[in-house]
Amino acid sequence: MALSSSGVATATGKEKFTHPSGLYVLFFTEMWERFSYYGMRAILILFMVAGPAKGGMGLADAEAGAIYGIYTSAVYFLSLPGGWIADNFLGQKKSIWYGGIIIMIGHIILAIPGSDGIFFLGLATVAIGTGLLKPNISSVVGELYPEGGARRDAGFSIFYMGINLGGAIGMLTVGYLGEKIGWHYGFGAAAVGMLLGIIIFRIFSEQYLKEYGLLKKQVKSEEIQIEKKSSNSLITIVMAIVSVLFLAILQWAGxxxxFTATGLAQSMGIIIVSIALFYFIFIFVAGGLTGIEKKRLFVMFILFLSAAIFWAGYEQGGSTLNTFSQRYTDRDIVGWEMPASWLQGLQSIYVIMFAPIFAAVWLFLNKRNMNPSAPVKFGVGLVVLGVGFLFMVFASQIVITGAKASALYLIVAYLFSVLGELCVSPVGLSFFTKLAPQRYVSQLMGIWFVATSLGTLIAGLAAGVFDEKNVANMPTNFMYIVYFTAGFGLIILLFSKQIKKWMGGVE
Structure with a gap:
């Protein structure tokens, strides 16, 4: 790595065609963390709707969907304070380490059969740990490539492949154990996966990340740090007070x-939207940004909205499509019924197959000055996701006749969702690290995951709409997802040139 005349780090010689060794430490750490997360998520809603005779909780669809949405939303929403804690107190290495330990403890709690209270305690513990680990490990990946550019995009695509390798193995392993052996065996396997992740990080992080200066907090001066802590503490207090008052008014007005799972999920949605808006506005007005930084922040807000809408559709895979697989899909393979959660695992398998291809395509196009801008990639991703849900419209039209749909519909729908995902998620991770002012990078990475939080919450609430009492409305409900995702994607594509101008030269 060398410095240009402007003082910006650039990749030289061999570095242009290779990736830092630290990427692979983070690759395997995140792979096992995602094994634990996606493995457990694969059986979560199935466990909640299963009757007590089958070892489940016996919850109604709406209640289970709301709880699923609250949990998956909290996992990503807590990335915002997780990034703040890393920036101001622990640093990135300790945040990743302690976050992994907390996640493992949460899965151990879930593996213990017991009351509903123990179950919710386990979910809360996993969410807290993930909020601490998730934004910081992604920020470190970005810092491995200070020169930016397509090489960073390719690095994030490789990192993203590790995420989905863990997800695929997790869903197959935990899904089988949970559905065929016992739900709590599945939860226990998730704890083992996280243990392997923190062991890898503990052993190899010192050797392969220290050379990049990533194990210490980068603080210019003690005075700046004190001022930053004070201002961020004020933000947190104000947002908390405003959110509580707003919810109190809505509760009073009816x-x-x-005090219900659905109402709590709706309240959480209001809090997420309010905090995200307040945070963007505060940084824009009082963050000490230059004119170019303000334009880039506005682009980040647009990408935030796009990501939230994308994940609201994509995360139906763990809620709506998961129960569709269990109830309405023919999963018979030569007399053996495949676990419903395994079809969900196709998303991760597809990413493993196509992520290297997408990474190579971005590099190929970049060398020829044809690499699409982030807004174009986001718009295409949303449109492709919407097209995928058309297949679920066709599948649900079969279901309302009383027959089961072929698994091919889900197989194709998941394929389109992943093709859209590869245009949005790794690109979004990379561009948030590029567009964010350096002093806010971890916190704005937290905001990126808050978009996922909002999307997963909506996905959980939507699962309650697709219950067994509303089968006749299923085609219409799936069609709404097509309109919403593809429609917003077309709007982004329409204004993509103007959005690119606001990026201030970031590629």
């Missing part, structure tokens, strides 16, 4: 009921 618009929500925070």
């Amino acid at each position: 618009y929500i009921n925070i």
Whole structure:
């Protein structure tokens, strides 16, 4: 790595065609963390809707979907304070380490059969740990490539492949154990996966990340750090007070009921939207940004909205499509019924297959000055996702006749969702690290995951709409997802040139 005349790090010689060794430490750490997360997620809603006779909780679809949405939303929403804690107190290495330990403890709690209270305690513990680990490990990947460019995009695509390798293995392993052996055996396997992840990080992080200066907090001066802590503490206090008051008013007026799972999920959605808006506005107005940084922040807000809408559709894979697989899909293979959660695992398998191809395509196009801008990639991703849900419209039209749909519909729908994902998620991870002012990088990475939080919450709430009492409405409900995702994608494509101008030269 060398410095240009402007002081910006650039890749030289061999570095242009290779990746830092630290990438692979983070690759395997995240792979096992995602094994634990996606493995457990694969059986979560199935465990909640299964009757007590089958070892489940016996919850109604709407309640189980709301709890699923609250949990998956909290996992990503807590990335915002997780990034803040790393920036101001622990640093990235300790945040990743402690986060992994907390996640493992949460899965161990879930593996213990017991009351609903123990189950919810386990979910909360996993969410807290993931919020601490997730934004910081992604930020470190970005810092391995200070020169930016297509090489960083390719690095994030490789990192993303590790995420999905862990997800695929996790869903197959935990899914089989949970559905065929016992739910709590599946939860226990997730704990083992996280243990392997923290062991790898502990052994290899010192050797392969220290050379990049990533194990210490980068603080210019004690005075700046004190000022930053004070301002961020004020933000946190103000957002908390405003959110509580707003929810109290809505509860008093009868618009929500925070004492039900659905009402609590709706309340969480209001909090997420309010905090995200307040955070963007605060940094824009009082963050000390230059004119170019403000334009880039506005682009980040647009990408935030796009990501939230994308994940609201994509995350139906763990909720709506998962129960569709269990109830309405023919999964018979020569007399053996495949676990419903295995079809969900196709998303990760597809990513493993196509991520290297996408990474190579981005590099190929970049060398010829044809690499699409981030807004174009986001727009295409949303449109492709919408097209995938058309197949679920066709599948649900078969279901309302009383027959089961072929698994091919889900196989194709998951394929389109992944093709859209590869245009959005690794690209979004990379561009948030590029567009964010350096002093806010971990916190704005947290905001990126808050978009996922909002999307997964919506996905959980949507699962309650697709219950067994509303089968006749299923085609229409799937069609709404097509309109919403593909429609917003077309709007992004329409204004992509103007959005690119606001990026201020970031490629």
